[in-house]
Amino acid sequence: MDSEFSSNRHATPTEQCAVPTRLSELCFEDGNLAVVAGTRYFVVHRGLLCRHSEVFRDILSQPKSDDACTLEGHTVLVLDDDAEDFAHFLRAMYGLAYDNSMGSFQTASAILRLSTKYEISGLREAAIAHFSLSWPSTLSMWESREKTATDLEGVHPARINFTHPLYVSCIPSLRVLTRDGRFSLIIELAKEVGATQLLASAFYDLSRYHPSQLMDGHIGPDGVHHHLKDDDLCRVLRGKEQGARFFSTFIVTELEGRGPSVLCQHRNETQPSLKRTCQMAFEAVTFELIRDVNGMVCNRNSDPLFTIAESVLMQTRDDQPGVENKAAYRACEACRLDYAAIVKVARDEFWSALPTWFELK
Secondary structure (H helix, E strand, C coil): CCCCCCCCCCCCCCCCCCCCEEEEEEECCCCCEEEEECCEEEEECHHHHHHHCHHHHHHHCCCCCCCCCEECCEEEEEECCCHHHHHHHHHHHHCCCCCCCCCCHHHHHHHHHHHHHCCCHHHHHHHHHHHHCCCCCCHHHHHHHHHHHCCCCCCCCHHHHCCCCCCCCCCHHHCCECCCCCECCHHHHHHHHCCHHHHHHHHHHHHCCCHHHHHHCEECCCCCEECCCHHHHHHHHHHHHHHHHHHHHHHHHHHCCCCCCCCCCCCCCCCHHHHCHHHHHHHHHHHHHHHCHHHHHCCCCCCHHHHHHHHHHCCCCCCCCCCCCCCCCCCCHHHHHHHHHHHHHHHHHHHHHHHHHCCCC
């Protein structure tokens, strides 16, 4: 180090700036700019920062005073970012040692926040794409997420395989203090960086919890007890109610008293019990949905999207290739196909309504 880090050479020792620690991994021999973040400094390439970020370009284009401090002979740029956050950010910019998942949830959060702050669109889009694996913006991506979380027995331990929607990070700089002193979470992070496309699925995921669980909050891996803000809690509960209304309306309009398809294989039967085979099959489906047995067994109760899809699958799940199905109540292929088309439309409509139900727009 060839000069005092403090720009005031006449200050007493207690008045001088604390000299940051060099992070060798991110100090390049041909670097020409020393960036100080928190208790660390990094020797990086000025051109790289300016090329990718207009914010850095504007900052570094400002004239420097003659007595500006230096580190290792380089101009110093002092930032108010957390040192660990900025290290993650620099590694991502340089393409160093990151797997396809961007590492931990904390790492991706740091990259998303700082790429947003410094307006680096490529990194921001990559970080949002990473978060979208857990909080997707499309129904097809949501289905992939749920399939990943479901085990071979059809049970859905999503609370283990995916980060709880209330959990963001154990790194202090990633926490956003609420007015009551508690730490906010993925919902607050998405709001902070303007990644609103993550919110609908996060709110829906929360709505699948029981109200008592929502009130209790969640203890994250950092040991911190997280809670929703009051207004977000109300949004979750109101959206949950809207989803329940949609589901009950679906049962009434599409299942109760459902008639056979115009191509029903039993339409020409003369025996009344055979003629009503498909109607009785859908009555059985209605009864199962109201009981919600499958939802309880699969850990998917309070999940209308799953339950509506399940109403198609429950009649054929136990079919064996080459073996005649002997189910007591089973709709014919034509009736099942008609109903499956209705289910697809209903689930698309349900997903599209989430932003409105959770008051996100």
